[in-house]
Amino acid sequence: MSRSTIALIVVGVIVLAAAVYVMSVGHNGDDFADCRSTAVAGGSDIGGDFTLVDETGKTVTSAEVLDQPALIYFGYTFCPDVCPLDVARNAEAVSILEERGFMVKPVFISIDPARDTPEVVGEYAHAMHDRMVGLTGTPEQVKASSQAYRTYYNAHEAEPGAEDFYLVDHSTFTYFTMPGHGFVEFFRRDIPAEEMADKVQCFLNAG
Helix, strand or coil: CCHHHHHHHHHHHHHHHHHHHHHHHHHCCCCCHHHCCCCCCCCCCCCCCCEEECCCCCEEEHHHHCCCCEEEEEECCCCCCHHHHHHHHHHHHHHHHHHCCCCCEEEEEECCCCCCCHHHHHHHHHHHCCCCEEEECCHHHHHHHHHHCCCCEEECCCECCECCCCCEEECCCEEEEECCCEEEEEECCCCCHHHHHHHHHHHHHHC
8 A cells, every 4th residue: 555545544534533523522412503593502501490370370380381392582561662572573483383384382471570460461472472371470480480591670660650650671582492401592682583483493303
């Protein structure tokens, strides 16, 4: 065997080893690496168990609610601008996925339990999508669910004599969870419904 042939074989082995290394490091054991658009991977400290109240007034757990792939949004029904747009976008993405044969549950969790009663949050959710689950709870329950997903919210002080009129600052991410995997991805509010549906479908196909 000539030296040139041996050199080509050695180079080939090195290139192959480098390719395997890059692939293994890039995926890092992550089945969903090709679907991710963020640096946050499943297994992070985002997500976890929660206990809330559904539209019927029944106490439900995260295990009961997240029994299928779900898009979760934390907002409030009195939100004048951001929430309606974000929740409508999520509902549209869910409808697109359903047309493609994928069932994803839209979930709306209120961070304003003082005003968002089970009935109020239920009506809001159903107005957005007929399969959307609306959840509220005690201040302690809502805080615990928010902390599980590392979200932020802060209610402004109401004006004297107008206690029911105040705004709530809050984060605007949408979280995607899958049974058996938990939290796998989050979406910013600037992503359109079609693109969100494409990315969610990628996860569903890979899972």
